[in-house]
Amino acid sequence: MTITLAIPSKGRLMEKSLEALKSAGVEVSAGETRSYRTQVEGFDGLEVLLLSASEIARELRDGAIDFGITGEDLVRETIPEPDNAAAIVARLGFGHADVVVAVPEAWVDVQAMADLGDVAGSFRARHGRRLRIATKYWRLTQGFFSRTHGIQSYRIVESLGATEGAPAAGSADIIVDITSTGSTLVANRLKILSDGVILKSEACLVRSMPGRRDDADAALADELARRFAG
């Protein structure tokens, strides 16, 4: 009769997660360094694991953990139908960042997605290839471009780090990336399109919905959710 909650294993996200748990009456001590186990007080039957934020999203998708604290961007990117497979119990008020579409500042004719659609539409005719978008968010990008804005002609170049450098490196024309202050974008002479915010993300407590828990565990999970919902 235990339920599991995973929280980010390092940095500010971990500290803030511990604070959020504390204000919900759950004291977690992270124990020895490099251990992924923790001591939990204030909630019987709760096990708290330390994982990387992206791993937490995957485990939620697979139903391998009951709760996780991670960014909404990762939840929406990792889980195909997040509204069915998981529920956001609470937005925790930290880890704010936006997933945005950014283009080179030098593209003075491109202010909005409609401009980008036009550029993408004639890109092949001019350059013999599709417009390239560097991102680690292929699902969010594709949903935003294809479904929201009807832009079909582009290619995604998967980028697992330093995405903002892709246009200067010549590996992509534009990027979709996460930014909190926008300063990295500015430093790389990129600008966010006026309607180019795909998602306003923050850290969330997310509940996995595998529907395979026994009654006692489900009651525990409900109780944990209640502490945060209040």
Next chain:
Amino acid sequence: MPASDKTIGEALDQLFATRGAAPAETAIILPAEPYLDAAGEALRRRIFLTRGEGGENLCLRPDFTIPVCMRHIAEGADLPRRYSYRGLVFRQRADGPAEFVQAGIEDLGEDNRAMADARAVADALASLETCGIALDGLDVILGDQGLFEAVLRALGLPEGWQRRLIRTFGHDGQLRAALESLSKGPESALEGLAPELLDLARDREEGALTRLIRGRMEEAGLPPHSGRSPGEIAARLIEKVAVAEARLGEGPLQLLENFLAVACPLDEAGERLAEVMGTAGLDLGRAMTAFETRNLALRAANVDLARVTYRAAFGRPIDYYTGLVFEARDKGAEDPLVGGGRYDRLMTILGAGTPIPAVGFSLWIDRIEKVSDCGISA
């Protein structure tokens, strides 16, 4: 009446052979790049992707058109030529099994487009009959992107707008949204544009703009010979400002709406279109001639035009489709039993050295079986 997969399949093979199409064998595991490149990234979540040992993207055959065309290009066979196919395709879909059978014909290199178009429609309908489906139980819908483009030209819409509208053709919601922003003033389109740039664009100072943009690209360390050039950006900015500040009257928009609302039996379409365009004194020129020539060719191929619905707004928002599109559905149903169209831009996208006219259709055998079974038991 053939109803089982086997008998339907054999009957179709026979029909395709009598229509002069030779079977094209294609592999089941294919490079994914041509698909993502031609059809767009939206396909990514609907196909089965995997990676080869060398890191290349591979997929399970999601359709036959692309491998048939690529095979043709690789073999450099003579044109014109008709290929047939029948076999499994694989797609992730919510409403049915992920592997299912498609069959069809791709018609490559026929310069007589009207005749080739008509043949595709006639063969598609004959295929359905061969599968035991009565044509009077079907909705057959036909659209023509060529006419839509001709209307935009005839209305004298700025090129930027023509491109934007053509991009959304076939997607009613997005077309509507584009029309709406077309009817709005310039304010929103130019928001956030620095005054100095706006002035330069208004004065059509292409040289000064190009220099300014080149400076910014250099500062940002953008590679000078890959992607958009300073001149291209300057030219598009000038065009954009001109378009945004040109007031479009109510008239053209209304006319465009009237055109898009046309839906009538194909044998009345010519008259209806002449009516709509004639009120504004506009002539669709060659596109209209091509449309009428195709109708004649359809008649010659024994297609009953009264049974085909022409819908002016019917199209496919994929950029290699260029003209005719058509579909046949069981009356009242949503999913097509057969779909087809002209894709004159695909062959060059796939690497053909010169443009090759191409038209084809694809039958959804699993849906056809369901309908023909119902027909028999009812």
